[in-house]
Amino acid sequence: MKLLLIGFGTVGQGLAELLLEKKEALAKQYNFKYTVVGINDMLKGSIYDAKGIDLAKALKTVKSDKKLTGGPEKALEMIKKAKADVMLEATYTDIKTGEPATSHIKEALKKGMHVITTNKGPLALNYKTLSNIARKNKAKFLYEGTVMSGSPLINLIRETLAGSEIKEIKGILNGTTNYILTRMEEGLSYEEALKKAQELGYAEAVPDADVLGWDALAKVTILANSVFGAELKPFDNPCEGITKITADDIKKAKANGKRFKLIGHIWKEGKKVKASVSPQQVELTHPLAGVMGATNALTIATDTVKEVTIVGPGAGRRETGYSMLNDLLHLNACKK
Numbered sequence: 001m002k003l004l005l006i007g008f009g010t011v012g013q014g015l016a017e018l019l020l021e022k023k024e025a026l027a028k029q030y031n032f033k034y035t036v037v038g039i040n041d042m043l044k045g046s047i048y049d050a051k052g053i054d055l056a057k058a059l060k061t062v063k064s065d066k067k068l069t070g071g072p073e074k075a076l077e078m079i080k081k082a083k084a085d086v087m088l089e090a091t092y093t094d095i096k097t098g099e100p101a102t103s104h105i106k107e108a109l110k111k112g113m114h115v116i117t118t119n120k121g122p123l124a125l126n127y128k129t130l131s132n133i134a135r136k137n138k139a140k141f142l143y144e145g146t147v148m149s150g151s152p153l154i155n156l157i158r159e160t161l162a163g164s165e166i167k168e169i170k171g172i173l174n175g176t177t178n179y180i181l182t183r184m185e186e187g188l189s190y191e192e193a194l195k196k197a198q199e200l201g202y203a204e205a206v207p208d209a210d211v212l213g214w215d216a217l218a219k220v221t222i223l224a225n226s227v228f229g230a231e232l233k234p235f236d237n238p239c240e241g242i243t244k245i246t247a248d249d250i251k252k253a254k255a256n257g258k259r260f261k262l263i264g265h266i267w268k269e270g271k272k273v274k275a276s277v278s279p280q281q282v283e284l285t286h287p288l289a290g291v292m293g294a295t296n297a298l299t300i301a302t303d304t305v306k307e308v309t310i311v312g313p314g315a316g317r318r319e320t321g322y323s324m325l326n327d328l329l330h331l332n333a334c335k336k
């Protein structure tokens with residue numbers, strides 16, 4: 001499989017590390033063989049070779065703060081030119097415009113290139129349009145890493161719960177805020193906890209998107225549109241983040257046997273699909289209260305097996321990189 005990597009920050013590098021680390025095992029176990037033909041990143045430079053680039057060398061270059069060279073500067077130009085089977089899109093998320101990722105994805109799909117993305121903007125804003133372009137061009141459009149990073153939520157709903165009607169989804173959808181709330185309870189200030197979340201690679205490029213609830217909002221919108229068939233836009237839904245919660249509020253909640261969690265919720269009212277994001281005080285005995293750090297947890301209510309809960313990482317370099325590897329293996333299996 002010829003791969004084109006657009007966006008080579010935390011997530012793109014996380015994927016590259018896994019591709020290198022597991023190269024032999026993936027070939028042996030899944031007959032998955034790959035060549036990376038190009039990498040383009042607006043900060044880290046660009047490299048392209050139709051015969052394949054040296055991925056380990058490219059990774060070493062960006063880790064030593066040097067620039068990649070030898071490829072088109074503009075991502076769109078690279079996508080137009082590249083002869084690749086799959087584009088892996090991991091540029092930064094812009095939940096208000098969905099760009100530049102939406103244009104990248106459209107361009108690749110129109111060429112019949114499969115697309116794997118972890119970028120929440122295009123999914124939250126343009127799910128239907130992009131899925132239609134994919135279908136028309138017989139290309140696959142996969143996005144496991146957009147919700148709960150590498151925890152297999154999309155897979156779980158698409159494959160494992162196939163044939164079930166999904167009635168409601170509720171839980172913790174943002175790693176950064178859950179991490180901040182956890183560390184504040186341990187005594188760290190809001191600023192210290194946020195800085196740690198950034199260092200650990202959990203926070204968005206602009207962390208406002210996490211703490212104001214926008215990242216969770218993008219995720220509930222993605223689920224509302226892709227799982228429930230709604231056509232919601234992110235900012236149509238009520239959304240409140242964690243910025244108003246003080247260390248004192250956290251202490252008081254604990255004294256009352258409760259804990260703050262930022263809860264994302266998608267449900268149906270008659271035929272209408274509703275979604276929201278809000279901080280809620282959950283009882284310490286509630287299963288969600290025990291979900292700490294950057295871990296996410298979602299309970300999926302179905303008409304078949306009642307409730308299924310998935311708990312797992314919601315952010316992180318290796319974890320989100322893994323979501324793309326998982327989608328690649330799904331594509332590999334579809335080819336057969």
Ligand code: HSE
Nearest residue numbers: 174175176202204315
């Ligand atoms: N900033 C996001 C989070 C990354 O903290 O959950 C994963 O989408």
